[in-house]
Amino acid sequence: MLFEIPFIGHADTIGQALRNIGNMFLYDPEAPLLFSSGFFWLLFILFLPVYALLKKSKAKMVVFVVCFSLYFYYKSSGLFFLMLLATSLIDWSLSHAIARLQKRGVRLAVMWLSIIISLSILGYFKYANFFLWNWNQMVEGNFQPLDLVLPVGISFYTFQSISYVVDVYKGRISPTSSWLDYLFFLSFFPALVAGPIVRADYFLPQIQENRAATKDDVFGGLWLIVIGIIKKAVIADYIAQYNDLIFNDPSLYTGVQTLMGVLGYTMQIYCDFSGYSDMAIGLALIMGFRLGINFDSPYQSRNLTEFWRRWHISLSSWLRDYVYIPLGGNRKGTFRTYLNNFLTMLIGGLWHGAAWKFVFWGAMHGVGLAIHKACKPWLGRIPDNWFVSFVSWLLTFVYVSLLWVFFRAADFESSVRIISNIFVDFDWRQFPQFFEVRMVWCIMMLALIVMHFVPQSWTDACGRLYVRSPWIVKLLVFAVVVQLVVEFMSEEVVPFIYFQF
Amino acid sequence: MKSPYAGLWLIVALALAMFLTYSFSQDISLGSWTVKKAPFHDALLAEEEAMEDSLSLDSLYASTPVEEQTVDSVPKSILIIGDSMTFNLALRLAQYAKQNGHTIHAVNWDSSNTKIWAESDTLEYFMKKYDADFVFISLGSNELYFKKPETRLPYVKRILEVIDTVPYVWIGPPNWEEDTGVNDMLQRACRRGSFFRTDGMKLARKKDKIHPTRQASAEWIDSVMRWMPASAHPILADRPDSTVGRVNPNIVFLKALNK
Incomplete structure (x- = not known):
């Protein structure tokens, strides 16, 4: 037979295939979602018509892309997408505080608070074992590495969030009026896991403009x-x-x-x-x-x-x-x-x-x-x-x-x-x-x-x-x-x- | 959906449909080249195939010693093939060969793995050349930390098809860290009593912390030969006595430009 029709007349096979398709949508640490993977293109086929339909309305487009980006991050890094949400909420709130506050010293302190929070999260997941190992080498102790999984792309989005807060502090940009706009910037799935590191002053105006693609x-x-x-x-x-x-x-x-x-x-x-x-x-x-x-x-x-x-x-x-x-x-x-x-x-x-x-x-x-x-x-x-x-x-x-x-x-x-x-x-x-x-x-x-x-x-x-x-x-x-x-x-x-x- | 997204969507959807259809179709060949398929078929039906494997190839079954077999006392033409571990194994195996009247040939292919051996006719060539009637295989070390060792199963099967009915012992890779399942996969694939599991052994390593030292490799072979009577096809495997001394077997090095 030239073409194998695997699912016809085989209830078990259909069930198996459906289970496998269902599993594809779940987080699998062994199979990160790469742009060069077949599954990404399957998702993109589903994404594109909805995006095209919602593109005219900026608010709807933002909500849809944020949801897709968060799913994209979940598929690549599991429940760490919740941490991304939390980080964005903290940064966004602190950036508004910076914009509201009058005293330079207090604004500076809030900016540093935001940077320290971002770097602490990055430091814990990425550098904790490295510092522990070095510390134990110095004191000749027994090194037991922490069971840490590095959230995918954390270095990229941490740098983006730091630059956003610093730019708000310096007055180069105003904080976004909507948290969703900021989340859109931070979680934008094409650049989320491996850059490029997008700068807020370059990207945020593009969200507001919502230019139609030619x-x-x-x-x-x-x-x-x-x-x-x-x-x-x-x-x-x-x-x-x-x-x-x-x-x-x-x-x-x-x-x-x-x-x-x-x-x-x-x-x-x-x-x-x-x-x-x-x-x-x-x-x-x-x-x-x-x-x-x-x-x-x-x-x-x-x-x-x-x-x-x-x-x-x-x-x-x-x-x-x-x-x-x-x-x-x-x-x-x-x-x-x-x-x-x-x-x-x-x-x-x-x-x-x-x-x-x-x-x-x-x-x-x-x-x-x-x-x-x-x-x-x-x-x-x-x-x-x-x-x-x-x-x-x-x-x-x-x-x-x-x-x-x-x-x-x-x-x-x-x-x-x-x-x-x-x-x-x-x-x-x-x-x-x-x-x-x-x-x-x-x-x-x-x-x-x-x-x-x-x-x-x-x-x-x-x-x-x-x-x-x-x-x-x-x-x-x-x-x-x-x-x-x-x-x-x-x-x-x-x-x-x-x-x- | 308005153009230009409609055009893009059609291009991507058509391309995916083509690859999906082909993955369920017969192979297309152009001369000696067969157009490879995108792994949609495997991805959709993966678990079912895995279940088939696990049903037919119980990992414990393969490792369980077989009922006691009569020792084949006919001197053998032994061929040992494999990766860079092979050289030191062959040196000690050659002493066993001399002690027990076997002849031995070795093919050491540095950095090789099951895929390389399966996709070349090297094994077939040397089996014919040396008229091998007993084969030792030392492969798997370069695949120890593959994330999906089961993807190597077709290559292992292909190697075993080439060996066909000739008795063999697959000497499992000497883990230096816990593997990701290569040993289990090999054990499942090999005939019962034909896989020697090395991963439990403590072997002294060279400076690279990977290859066992020559002395450790000798102990490794000693261990294989002690296990030989419990294998599927035991051959004469008396420990070499002091009169044997150093033996230089015929070793073919396949490593292109390697040292």
């Missing part, structure tokens, strides 16, 4: 989603399988293999994160909202300062505005500028995870930024030709890639082993054999490098071509990309790298 928005959004799926679910998930082998047991591999694993992870983390960001930005665009750009071909950077202007832009600009500048920025002399830079990156490192390796990674980026700043007057005198550009790019790329080793490897010892492997056990003659054995992996990497280094105007032109193409072409492209995901799907769900941050 055809260009909708299909431009779909194009971004297609690109995001290719990056995240096809390329990153595929190349991750080889990279994991190298990072899990570096002692088994030669210098050539290790080097390719390091390059692979450098591209994997970019594809993984920027791909997910593309999907989030695309989904928001479909709904008529703009989240801003989060990645701007970061590996084209010719120095570390430029890299951080292109990499995870929403985080780096948040750190600049809410950590670096409040610390004094570059207003308090040369030494303080370097120190502020270093401290900001240290906090950025710690934001990525509760482990010393992230602190080290952040610190080394801080050192790199300080060195670049210190050398700037001297660098400015070097003629800007293609050779200098190439050397600058190479140095930046190598530095960033090597630091990714510390970010990814299990511990410091493994990182050192990986790096020393590259330098100690390296034989160029192994490259042809590597290409032969890892042909698909190499093709993926090549495709990725091409995607990364083609001029932005070409990518934009492709997007416009897609938007203007007939619906059958759009369907075919979408279907082919989904089939590529199925073809390259790994046996295990490769979790989104930034999911737990």
Whole structure:
């Protein structure tokens, strides 16, 4: 029989299928809701017509999207959606208190109260075990980790809530008149679990405006989603399988293999994160909202300062505005500028995870930024030709890639082993054999490098071509990309790298 | 629903309908390439299939020692295959082979797993090449912490299909932490009395804290061979005496560029 009709005449099968469908809607810690999953698209098919119907009425649209976002968060993080509700209510109330109060000192105290509450929740879930472990190392006690589950995306929405309260305090924005509007901002599902970190002054006016999405928005959004799926679910998930082998047991591999694993992870983390960001930005665009750009071909950077202007832009600009500048920025002399830079990156490192390796990674980026700043007057005198550009790019790329080793490897010892492997056990003659054995992996990497280094105007032109193409072409492209995901799907769900941050 | 959402909805719905329909249809092949299916079928009927497995393959059943079997006294052509654990196991197994008159060949494929072996013809090739009539398998270490170990069951079954009627012992992975169910899955899949469960053993590890040391691997094989009489197909497994000394078996290393 060409087509199996599994449910006809099999009551048990129908019951089983219905139970399975029902279970799909429940929280499953083993299967977080990713934009690249089939279940998300099933939900989106249900979401879209209702959203289209309610979009004209801002109030109804807000209520519906908030409900959907909370369900989305429940599906990803279980009952922690209640904590999100509580956080939003506290922040919203305190922001109104700040706006009402006259005395500067009291307003400042309320702002700090809000920040401390937000950071305490983040600190408890994300850093409690890390601090307990370190404390026990110092006092040589027995470390019994707390049984904590990190709520998905807590680092992202905590930063959003802090920036909102600070902006209200500074008078940059007025607190939203409705709690639902604030909850909409904080829980907006495209950006909820993995960013981009949306700023209130940019996003809240969009809620009020409730702009209808144009055809260009909708299909431009779909194009971004297609690109995001290719990056995240096809390329990153595929190349991750080889990279994991190298990072899990570096002692088994030669210098050539290790080097390719390091390059692979450098591209994997970019594809993984920027791909997910593309999907989030695309989904928001479909709904008529703009989240801003989060990645701007970061590996084209010719120095570390430029890299951080292109990499995870929403985080780096948040750190600049809410950590670096409040610390004094570059207003308090040369030494303080370097120190502020270093401290900001240290906090950025710690934001990525509760482990010393992230602190080290952040610190080394801080050192790199300080060195670049210190050398700037001297660098400015070097003629800007293609050779200098190439050397600058190479140095930046190598530095960033090597630091990714510390970010990814299990511990410091493994990182050192990986790096020393590259330098100690390296034989160029192994490259042809590597290409032969890892042909698909190499093709993926090549495709990725091409995607990364083609001029932005070409990518934009492709997007416009897609938007203007007939619906059958759009369907075919979408279907082919989904089939590529199925073809390259790994046996295990490769979790989104930034999911737990 | 007004355009442009109508257009988008149709595109997404049509695409999903296509993938859903294909997941319940016969395979489409283009030459040697078969178009893979989105896992809708499995997702919808998952529990039913799992129930079938649990009914036919009781985990306790497989591990329970079989009724006492007569020892097969015919010298065997032993083939031991598997991941990076295989090398050290083969060294000790070679001493048992020498003591008991068997011949032994080993294929050590670093970082390999059940999927890699199932999807290649390597096992079939070496079984034919060495005319193996007893197989030891050491796989599962690289799948110990998979979230859904049952997804590896088809690969395990495929490997066992290749081995077919040849007697075998699957040496379970030496856990360094509690696994997520790989041992249970392997035990269910293997013939009764053909799976040696290693996860309870305390083994000294190398610096990587994963691989057992050479001495620990020798003790591991000693343990397998002590268990041999209770297995489904016992072969001669007398402990090597002091005259055996070090034996260098024929070991094929499959690791491409690996050291």
